[in-house]
């Protein structure tokens with residue numbers, strides 16, 4: 221062990237960082253980004269917003285990002301049908317930072333966070349990064365299914381008495397949505413806990429999938445996190461947000477660094493939110509591509525999990541690591557999420573979908589040969 225490695229906090233020794241490969245490949249479908257560029261009209265609006273900000277970059281940004289919060293509140297209202305005030309919204313550099321704020325405020329050393337695995341790998345990394353004990357809960361008793369079993373979730377919440385509970389809907393990496401009754405039951409079963417519902421993929425859900433934002437009234441310990449990185453097709457900007465009780469958002473000020481959202485970030489996000497229709501224009505196309513990816517995989521004898529997100533978890537690989545490499549050898553980068561026999565594939569453009577299905581055809585033929 222190097223001298224430095226010996227000095228790091230004992231609970232961080234030997235850990236590996238978050239590490240989705242960033243490789244220059246023709247077809248990159250491994251981090252659930254949008255494959256569609258920002259539309260030219262929005263590019264112009266962004267350029268103008270940055271120019272207007274440039275001369276004032278000698279000053280710190282608006283620490284309370286009021287204009288941005290108003291726009292995010294309007295966006296949440298519009299995409300969920302639930303009225304939310306600007307004071308109920310909090311934002312950060314990606315929803316990862318927002319999640320970190322939540323854990324900084326409610327988790328930490330001597331405290332416990334519970335999630336239901338497989339789910340978003342950053343929930344434990346963020347929790348443990350600030351000394352919170354992570355408990356890997358079970359989603360269900362049948363390893364071939366990925367729905368959260370409500371009774372089992374309640375049982376685990378009661379057993380571990382966590383300070384923070386993570387739910388994720390639609391869930392990464394499985395694509396499955398949660399019934400709101402699961403959120404309600406977990407909330408009731410955990411009277412000392414903040415309950416986080418990570419809705420990073422909410423805009424891709426199939427019709428009739430309600431948002432947990434509708435459960436906020438009367439639930440001061442509930443928080444719903446969202447992001448501009450996925451459906452909003454704006455991952456490079458790093459802007460995530462949450463909706464919760466106004467008292468909850470107020471508490472986030474205790475842990476955020478001063479001026480954490482730069483003037484440029486705020487201006488760019490506002491400009492894009494003013495063109496939300498254009499930014500969301502490809503969501504329907506992505507949903508269609510996703511559904512075609514599901515049917516295409518089924519036709520190849522693979523076992524895709526029905527998805528409410530912009531990706532599909534595909535089972536049926538004899539050796540997922542070998543298949544991951546074989547796909548990469550054909551210029552297609554997908555994600556090995558550590559679930560045996562499964563790979564996660566982002567829904568990209570129709571051309572990317574055709575490329576991944578072509579590559580899968582060759583790879584699966586090779587496997588059965």
Ligand SMILES: *Cc1c(COP(=O)(O)O)cnc(C)c1O
Nearest residue numbers: 314315316340392420447449460
């Ligand atoms: C991609 C993703 C996020 C988004 O992170 P950002 O920091 O907003 O880019 C959050 N939660 C889940 C489950 C995700 O898959």
